[in-house]
Amino acid sequence: MRSMKHRTLTGLGVLALTAGGFAAVSGHSAAQAADRNGKCEKGEFCYNFNSDLKGAWSDFTSSVGDYGTTQPSCYDFKGKAKGHGKCIKNDAGGFWNKTNKPVTIYFNSGYAGRSVTVKPGAKGKLPAAVYNNNASHRIGKGGGGGHNPAPSGKWASPVPSSAVITARAYYSSGRYHGAVDYSGFNGKFRSACNGTIDSIAINRTYANRNAYGVTGSTNYLWVNCGGGIRMGYAHWYAKDLPSSLKRGTKVKAGQNLVNVGNQGNSSGQHLHFQVERSGKQIDGHDFLQSKGVKGLPRE
Incomplete structure (x- = not known):
């Protein structure tokens, strides 16, 4: 360096x-790569670049407190649809909660600022409070959501x-x-x-x-x-x-x-x-x- x-x-x-x-x-490990494959699958919380869910997906199996803002270190939209390769922070239009837990979406990084909680199975356009203003998310009440400790x-x-x-x-x-x-x-x-x-x-x-x-x-x-x-x-x-x-x-x-x-x-x-x-x-x-x-x- x-x-x-x-x-x-x-x-x-x-x-x-x-x-x-x-x-x-x-x-990434092989397991982590599978988690982040640009497909919204069972057990995942996902963002979509478009509010109609026809854009590129960014999928998660755990809570994330900071998405990052620049490539190649940021969390981005995967696949070939519109928005692919873009960093997801403050740029998501839609969501799909395919976990069996509530997911809270935050305006600020570090699980801070105004927030909206979406129920298991909910999908569609992100609520106005976090539409294109998504900076972190917490899966479940405890926020772990994955195999890592809190x-x-x-x-x-x-x-x-x-x-x-x-x-x-x-x-x-x-x-x-x-x-x-x-x-x-x-x-x-x-x-x-x-x-x-x-x-x-x-x-x-x-x-x-x-x-x-x-x-x-x-x-x-x-x-x-x-x-x-x-x-x-x-x-x-x-x-x-x-x-x-x-x-x-x-x-x-x-x-x-x-x-x-x-x-x-x-x-x-x-x-x-x-x-x-x-x-x-x-x-x-x-x-x-x-x-x-x-x-x-x-x-």
Whole structure:
């Protein structure tokens, strides 16, 4: 991930993990791909691009608190009908609830703002309150709706507010990055959610040194936040990993994790912060903003 600056920056580390480097840690499972096939099937809640339900479909088996707003990281309409490929946020005209539970559709991300609840089996044009203003949905009263545990509801900034954003989902060149890079700070980065460490990947060849330009050389720590949300932290040195942090360790939002580093495919000290929702990369900074997190670095 090579960081392209959003604003003039001198003497701050910037990153270099290529898009190809994400392949090993991201992507849909076969089951998830079947869930998102552009067909509204039994057990799913679906949006349609058109109010008459003749457009492209976007189908879900679980609740989603943030649809995303840009390709390729957003939830989109599938198939070949009108609207296919468009991000669904604030662009759905119709719906079909083929689950056996009520579904609440929200005006804002994070299950917030005005909302409308539709009964099992209901279909048609989205109610006026959320017509072309759909930003999240919750299946059932508890909102889980799928095989993932419900989110903890507690989030935090992974870095000090004084940190600088040096890259987002796309570099200024237009090349896909798939994460947020935070530079300009020292010390430990923090867990951005309550969750459980489910993966620690250390590249033994470059565990404690830089490998700029070498794809797949970067150390990663992943936290499962529940509700399909996973958060990845990269470029720390293996020597700085506390012995208390291992697979299965529970962490709390705001808890210190590892010292920020310049390990692996990186061109300067920074945190590569990667967030996935149901296996699909989303903008982590936008996600935390949607959760009302305070103390995030400003653009």
